[in-house]
Amino acid sequence: MHPFTDNPAEAISALGEQKLIAAIRRWLGNATPPSPFGIGDDCAVLPRSSRRTLVTVDPVIHGKHFDATVPPRAVGEKLLKRNLSDIAAMGGRPRAAVVALALDAKISTRWLAAFYRGLASASRRYRVPIVGGDISHQPGGFAATLTLIGEASAKRVLTRTGAKNGDWIYVTGTLGGSILGHHYRFTPRLDEGRWLAALPEVRSMMDLSDGLAKDLAALTPADAVPALEAGAIPISPAARRLAARTSGKTALHHALADGEDYELLFTLATRADRAAFEATWKRKFPSTRLSCLGRFARATLPEHLNLHVVHGYEHLRQTS
Amino acid sequence: MHPFTDNPAEAISALGEQKLIAAIRRWLGNATPPSPFGIGDDCAVLPRSSRRTLVTVDPVIHGKHFDATVPPRAVGEKLLKRNLSDIAAMGGRPRAAVVALALDAKISTRWLAAFYRGLASASRRYRVPIVGGDISHQPGGFAATLTLIGEASAKRVLTRTGAKNGDWIYVTGTLGGSILGHHYRFTPRLDEGRWLAALPEVRSMMDLSDGLAKDLAALTPADAVPALEAGAIPISPAARRLAARTSGKTALHHALADGEDYELLFTLATRADRAAFEATWKRKFPSTRLSCLGRFARATLPEHLNLHVVHGYEHLRQTS
Numbered sequence: 001m002h003p004f005t006d007n008p009a010e011a012i013s014a015l016g017e018q019k020l021i022a023a024i025r026r027w028l029g030n031a032t033p034p035s036p037f038g039i040g041d042d043c044a045v046l047p048r049s050s051r052r053t054l055v056t057v058d059p060v061i062h063g064k065h066f067d068a069t070v071p072p073r074a075v076g077e078k079l080l081k082r083n084l085s086d087i088a089a090m091g092g093r094p095r096a097a098v099v100a101l102a103l104d105a106k107i108s109t110r111w112l113a114a115f116y117r118g119l120a121s122a123s124r125r126y127r128v129p130i131v132g133g134d135i136s137h138q139p140g141g142f143a144a145t146l147t148l149i150g151e152a153s154a155k156r157v158l159t160r161t162g163a164k165n166g167d168w169i170y171v172t173g174t175l176g177g178s179i180l181g182h183h184y185r186f187t188p189r190l191d192e193g194r195w196l197a198a199l200p201e202v203r204s205m206m207d208l209s210d211g212l213a214k215d216l217a218a219l220t221p222a223d224a225v226p227a228l229e230a231g232a233i234p235i236s237p238a239a240r241r242l243a244a245r246t247s248g249k250t251a252l253h254h255a256l257a258d259g260e261d262y263e264l265l266f267t268l269a270t271r272a273d274r275a276a277f278e279a280t281w282k283r284k285f286p287s288t289r290l291s292c293l294g295r296f297a298r299a300t301l302p303e304h305l306n307l308h309v310v311h312g313y314e315h316l317r318q319t320s
Numbered sequence: 321m322h323p324f325t326d327n328p329a330e331a332i333s334a335l336g337e338q339k340l341i342a343a344i345r346r347w348l349g350n351a352t353p354p355s356p357f358g359i360g361d362d363c364a365v366l367p368r369s370s371r372r373t374l375v376t377v378d379p380v381i382h383g384k385h386f387d388a389t390v391p392p393r394a395v396g397e398k399l400l401k402r403n404l405s406d407i408a409a410m411g412g413r414p415r416a417a418v419v420a421l422a423l424d425a426k427i428s429t430r431w432l433a434a435f436y437r438g439l440a441s442a443s444r445r446y447r448v449p450i451v452g453g454d455i456s457h458q459p460g461g462f463a464a465t466l467t468l469i470g471e472a473s474a475k476r477v478l479t480r481t482g483a484k485n486g487d488w489i490y491v492t493g494t495l496g497g498s499i500l501g502h503h504y505r506f507t508p509r510l511d512e513g514r515w516l517a518a519l520p521e522v523r524s525m526m527d528l529s530d531g532l533a534k535d536l537a538a539l540t541p542a543d544a545v546p547a548l549e550a551g552a553i554p555i556s557p558a559a560r561r562l563a564a565r566t567s568g569k570t571a572l573h574h575a576l577a578d579g580e581d582y583e584l585l586f587t588l589a590t591r592a593d594r595a596a597f598e599a600t601w602k603r604k605f606p607s608t609r610l611s612c613l614g615r616f617a618r619a620t621l622p623e624h625l626n627l628h629v630v631h632g633y634e635h636l637r638q639t640s
Binding site for chain 1: 362364384461479480
């Protein structure tokens with residue numbers, strides 16, 4: 001479905017702000033609590049929590065994070081899920097979200113209704129109420145920016161800093177080719193993230209958004225380099241399909257460089273009992289693949305992957 | 321200064337994402353703490369708080385909330401201040417903010433630097449660290465969306481609901497004509513809001529963003545109407561200047577209908593000692609004007625203001 005319409009009767013401009021807000025509350029249904037805990041006051045009010053607060057913000061923008069080929073429900077789900085993936089990456093638990101819309105008056109009401117129903121569906125599935133937001137007019141586009149408030153689930157918040165030379169490098173799921181659908185069909189790894197944050201031998205973690213080759217740098221200690229085994233990279237079926245279609249890149253290249261995997265990348269201390277760790281993982285998360293890609297070392301050997309030949313997604317560069 | 325440039329060397333596209341993030345950290349300086357308490361991890365981490373959490377979100381969008389005539393520093397300050405005004409309206413205290421940018425690659429680096437320096441300056445003045453954010457490419461525009469996390473300062477969070485028939489209606493400052501500069505030069509009424517929230521006789525509160533005539537409806541009890549004295553409306557000098565320039569609207573009309581006053585509108589219980597309340601206000605806030613506009617009543621009399629003849633700012637309606 002196309003987000004924009006040239007028929008004024010089918011566009012949100014036919015509603016005006018008050019009716020649009022009423023419609024959004026209807027579309028969200030029980031995914032938004034009554035005010036002041038939800039939409040309708042100057043701020044949303046969240047109950048007390050004895051834990052540290054986590055905050056993350058990510059948008060979905062038309063032409064950038066989705067186009068007319070992605071169903072509007074899936075766009076709404078993606079908006080919440082990509083922020084949930086950030087909470088998962090710190091081992092946290094989500095609490096509530098606010099959504100700021102910047103949209104053209106020509107946005108189709110039917111499209112927007114489906115977008116909000118998708119958001120509401122994800123909100124219920126992950127138990128994250130949509131507690132407020134803002135609507136502003138911005139000619140020519142559609143951007144929805146969601147800020148997710150969470151809380152630490154363990155004593156520790158698992159950050160990107162902490163890996164040491166010698167640590168093992170792990171990743172969940174399979175990588176690459178998200179453009180074929182995974183970029184909105186993924187499952188944020190909340191349970192896995194919380195479990196990992198409770199283990200002291202897990203020393204650092206992040207979620208993959210710009211591709212392994214680029215993102216791994218954020219976990220790499222200053223005095224080490226990642227020594228990865230090419231055969232250990234979990235290449236997704238989509239990455240293989242993409243490589244078969246176009247002759248430009250190998251499936252491995254897609255797995256290393258494509259963005260929007262939304263998988264967890266983490267490091268395990270050298271001293272950890274890897275066999276026991278992996279056996280427990282299989283019992284706890286039988287349907288989430290886990291791969292050990294290699295470890296941090298002082299230097300790479302010729303048989304290790306050379307990450308410099310591929311690049312993750314670099315934003316804002318003009319390609320003209 | 322114009323936000324956009326046609327010279328690629330002066331645009332953010334010359335930087336790319338990594339260098340742009342580094343530049344933003346530099347521009348923010350000590351307004352952003354080190355990660356994971358600031359920019360650089362998957363989420364920002366806030367220290368524990370024993371109070372209820374408040375959340376609000378508002379953007380500044382080019383062409384909508386500012387244009388090239390507004391200095392970029394003032395745009396950055398406005399982005400934080402308009403959210404602070406929402407925290408003030410609940411009687412809260414701000415804790416931390418995250419900022420999501422959606423921008424064209426042609427945004428001028430010099431403009432963006434000044435925008436962030438303005439944001440940093442307001443961040444230091446109001447002691448609200450900028451703890452994280454997101455940068456996304458959106459062709460053709462500039463939108464910065466700030467989510468502000470706050471906490472309740474009193475036992476009570478002062479909401480829009482609670483006024484009763486007979487209650488007095490008060491407003492801070494003067495109203496109207498914000499387009500002449502007040503829309504970015506205003507001071508959020510944080511101290512006043514916190515003080516009011518601690519008084520049980522203050523029954524409801526909000527901040528004025530769409531104009532008194534429209535906003536007052538949110539505080540009006542279902543069984544009453546606002547009975548306002550025309551002579552009591554605090555008309556701003558800017559509203560008078562605007563009325564003198566254009567013959568279309570009176571200064572009173574501007575005071576009632578113009579948006580972006582960012583003043584507090586609140587109601588006082590009938591039983592309250594108004595004289596004592598107003599005397600204490602003058603002592604505590606000698607430079608913040610306070611006006612009693614009238615009260616809620618079963619019906620208006622001919623000498624009362626008829627709010628139906630004016631309208632506050634209505635968003636998203638097409639005026640074609």
